[in-house]
Amino acid sequence: MSLRLQIGRVGAVLVLAFAALASRSEAQVLNSGASTITLQAVLNDSLTVSLSSSAVNFTLTPSSATNPGSLGITATTSWALKPSVGSVKVYAFFASSTAALTDGAGDNIPSANFEISNNAGPFTALTTTVPFGGANAGLLLSTTRILGNNRSGSHTDLMNFNINLTTIPSLPAATYTGTLTIQAQAL
Amino acid sequence: MNTRKLSRITAVALGLALATTMASAQALNSGAQTIALNATLAESLTLSLSANAVNFTLAAGAAANPGSTTITATTTWVLKPGRTAVGVYAYFANAAAALTDGAGDNIPSSAFFIADNAGASTPLTNTVAFGAASGGWQMANVAITGANKSATRTDQMAFNINLTGVQIPAANYTGTLNIQAQATP
Numbered sequence: 001m002s003l004r005l006q007i008g009r010v011g012a013v014l015v016l017a018f019a020a021l022a023s024r025s026e027a028q029v030l031n032s033g034a035s036t037i038t039l040q041a042v043l044n045d046s047l048t049v050s051l052s053s054s055a056v057n058f059t060l061t062p063s064s065a066t067n068p069g070s071l072g073i074t075a076t077t078s079w080a081l082k083p084s085v086g087s088v089k090v091y092a093f094f095a096s097s098t099a100a101l102t103d104g105a106g107d108n109i110p111s112a113n114f115e116i117s118n119n120a121g122p123f124t125a126l127t128t129t130v131p132f133g134g135a136n137a138g139l140l141l142s143t144t145r146i147l148g149n150n151r152s153g154s155h156t157d158l159m160n161f162n163i164n165l166t167t168i169p170s171l172p173a174a175t176y177t178g179t180l181t182i183q184a185q186a187l
Numbered sequence: 188m189n190t191r192k193l194s195r196i197t198a199v200a201l202g203l204a205l206a207t208t209m210a211s212a213q214a215l216n217s218g219a220q221t222i223a224l225n226a227t228l229a230e231s232l233t234l235s236l237s238a239n240a241v242n243f244t245l246a247a248g249a250a251a252n253p254g255s256t257t258i259t260a261t262t263t264w265v266l267k268p269g270r271t272a273v274g275v276y277a278y279f280a281n282a283a284a285a286l287t288d289g290a291g292d293n294i295p296s297s298a299f300f301i302a303d304n305a306g307a308s309t310p311l312t313n314t315v316a317f318g319a320a321s322g323g324w325q326m327a328n329v330a331i332t333g334a335n336k337s338a339t340r341t342d343q344m345a346f347n348i349n350l351t352g353v354q355i356p357a358a359n360y361t362g363t364l365n366i367q368a369q370a371t372p
Contacts, residue, residue, distance in 0.1 A: 050220065055225070056223070058227065059229075060228035105268050109226065161224075171336070172267055172268050172336030174267060175228075177223070
């Protein structure tokens with residue numbers, strides 16, 4: 001083999017090698033810097049109470065222990081709570097313990113004579129001081145412990161009502177009106 | 188110096204712990220939902236008697252002809268504010284003929300006496316809210332105050348027919364005595 005031929009072969013190999021390298025150099029990806037987007041999704045805590053009805057009537061018999069309300073009312077409490085909340089409590093209360101219902105002429109039915117049976121439990125007078133309303137004018141209807149699996153949940157309280165007149169036998173004939181309030185608290 | 192730093196760090200830590208506790212103890216309250224209550228105590232006034240019949244065995248001209256039994260009238264009321272009194276009355280429909288034999292012979296109401304709750308025996312000679320003129324008697328008058336707008340009263344009645352000066356023939360005399368209550372005004 002002549003020297004010229006050998007040089008030619010070497011040259012050809014070198015050309016091919018350079019061509020291959022150049023081709024590889026053109027296929028390499030080019031990345032930009034990473035830009036970030038901050039995501040924030042807020043689930044606000046909430047606590048609501050809704051009532052199946054908003055009026056109850058009573059036909060009173062003097063001195064009678066049993067003067068039932070015309071209907072039961074269901075309070076539905078719904079919540080979405082922060083992890084730090086330990087319980088949800090539902091309260092019934094009046095603004096005044098001495099005049100839960102009144103005839104407007106100075107004759108009153110105290111909250112101690114107004115009773116609620118919650119979810120078929122015993123009738124209980126509204127004589128406790130609760131976070132809302134007048135002193136000695138409330139009743140804790142229910143307590144729901146908040147655990148990992150019920151931070152978003154609901155609870156129903158079916159309330160039946162009664163006015164016990166045994167301790168106020170001298171109540172005069174009249175129409176007595178009042179406002180019972182239902183409210184929940186998460187703590 | 189180290190002690191001061193440690194104190195400051197402790198104070199800051201305590202402050203943070205307190206703030207955290209306060210934040211977690213904050214109550215979340217629902218809206219207040221109201222229920223309108225309406226209770227009606229109707230006005231009432233009732234009177235009931237322990238018995239409905241009294242017999243007398245009469246002796247001509249005698250002042251004392253007592254009835255066979257006493258009768259208790261129980262008056263029960265539930266009154267509206269504004270009522271000031273409850274009266275209980277005994278009366279006949281006819282003063283001249285409280286009892287009659289049906290043949291024109293009568294015992295007048297003035298000869299018929301009631302002793303209420305062991306009080307004095309009193310003839311029915313007044314004009315009262317019910318019945319005939321001069322044919323009645325108000326047995327009781329209860330003043331209504333704030334304490335007794337809903338209450339009960341009893342009147343035990345003992346009866347007598349005084350035939351002094353009453354000329355009547357032998358016969359069977361019958362009549363109807365009414366007991367009735369009234370709340371005023």
